[in-house]
Amino acid sequence: MKWGWFILWALIMLLLPLIMEDTYTICVLSIWALLALSLGLMWGFAGILSFGHAAYFGLGAYAYAISAINLGESTGALFLAVLVPALVAAVIGAMMFYGRISDVYLGVITLVVSLILYKFMNATAGDVYRIGDARLGGFNGIPGFPLLNVPGDPSAEIWGTPFYYVVAVALLLCYLVARWVLYSSFGRILTGIRENDLRAELLGYNVPLYKTAIFSLSAAMAGLAGAFFAMWSEIVTPGLFALGQSAEVIIWVIVGGLGTLVGPMAGAAILGMIKLLLGEQTTIDNTLVMGAILVLAVLLIPGxxxxxxxxxxxxxxxxxxxxxxxxxxxxxxxxxxxxxxx
Known part of the structure; x- marks a missing residue:
């Protein structure tokens, strides 16, 4: 994306609340775009496909909710929502990549991590499952945590249109970070690893380290999206770790365009809007529609x-x-x- 297009995109996001009164919808679409960007960065440019990317989305949401309850404000909680998924991904990534796990088993491991978290969080009902003052709540999740506030003033909550602008700025900044990473020497090495990791290793590059780094960065972005989603929905539940959530992100990236930064975000916005529109009726199953869209996209617009x-x-x-x-x-x-x- 040229800088002129980026400026146009930023202006559109700035003016959207003036065009659409429903900031609730455009806010969640921006959050989903950030989640899709996180997977698109890792999969499209490093060749690492995670079938359980929702794990880091959910970890970010839960880390925010638990931290916000214990800290009483959002600033530190938002930082932990980014840090926790990044650290978890760094540990898992190091074990996978330094262990020379093949792509097939890598996909299975990431999927299993998400399923384990989903099952575990569903089993945390009861007062015994708590972290500080935060009860995990099992299937019912964690409601009633502090929302985004002005740093240093927990009583000054940021909601509605101001909250949308915070999410929009975060999305634009994450895009710029991703673009900077890809145009740096780090990004060029990642592309080389994607094309032929053995050749990159023979040239002297620490391939597992580079893969672990991009895996962790992607998880950090997904965690940030999860934190914003927690604030938007005002509740976190184990459903954030569900297989369907991970599958949706993969569909967004494929339909939008793998190997681009704008494509996954566009795919998330378009398909997310379709999902929200379908959610207002009960005649057609959302999963069936998303599956049909994926098949048509692969057949008609394979790129x-x-x-x-x-x-x-x-x-x-x-x-x-x-x-x-x-x-x-x-x-x-x-x-x-x-x-x-x-």
């Missing part, structure tokens, strides 16, 4: 939405330049003929 739009723009530009070149050539020939006739 995803963003790459198809980019290719269409390039074709239009090539035709435009070709047309201009032909017109210029005809004018030159016309002037030459005129001089010859004189």
């Amino acid at each position: 995803g939405i963003a790459p198809q739009i980019s290719a269409w723009r390039k074709r239009r530009m090539q035709r435009f330049l070709s047309s201009r070149s032909q017109q210029s050539g005809r004018r030159r020939r016309g002037r030459q003929s005129s001089r010859d006739s004189q």
Whole structure:
């Protein structure tokens, strides 16, 4: 994405609350876009597919809720919501990548981690399951925790349109971080690892370290999205770790465009909006619709939405330049003929 497009995107996000009065919807779409960006960064540019990416989304949400209850405010809780998933991912990633786990088993392990967390959090009903003042609540989850507040003033809650702007700024900053990472030497090495990790290792790069680092960074972004989702929904439940949540993120990335940063966010926004619209009725199952969209997207736009739009723009530009070149050539020939006739 060129800087002009980025500025346009930022302006659109800035003006959205003026166009759409329902900031509740655009806020959750931005949160889902951040979650999709986190997986798209890791999968699209490092070749690491996590089938249990919802684990870090849920960890961020639970870390925020538990910390906010114990701390009584959101600033430290938000920091822990990013730190906890990043540390967990660093430990799991180090074991997988330094253990030379193959891609198939890597996917299985990430899926199992998510399922374990889902089962465990469902089994935490009762007063014995608590961390400080926060009861885990089992299937019912944790409600009633402090929401986002102005740093240093727990009584000044940030909600509605101001909360949307906080989420939007966080999304834009995470995009810039991802872009900076990819255009740095670290990102170029990641691309090389994705293409051929054995060759990268023979060139002297510490492949497991690079994979662990991007795995942890992706988890940190997912944790931030989870914290914002907890504030948005005002409750966290084990459903955040569910397999369906992880599957949805994968679908968002595929439909939006794997190997791009904008694509996963666009896929999350479009499919998320469809999900919200379908949620208002009970005739059609959401999972069935999402599955059908995935099949159609793979068949009709195999590269995803963003790459198809980019290719269409390039074709239009090539035709435009070709047309201009032909017109210029005809004018030159016309002037030459005129001089010859004189």
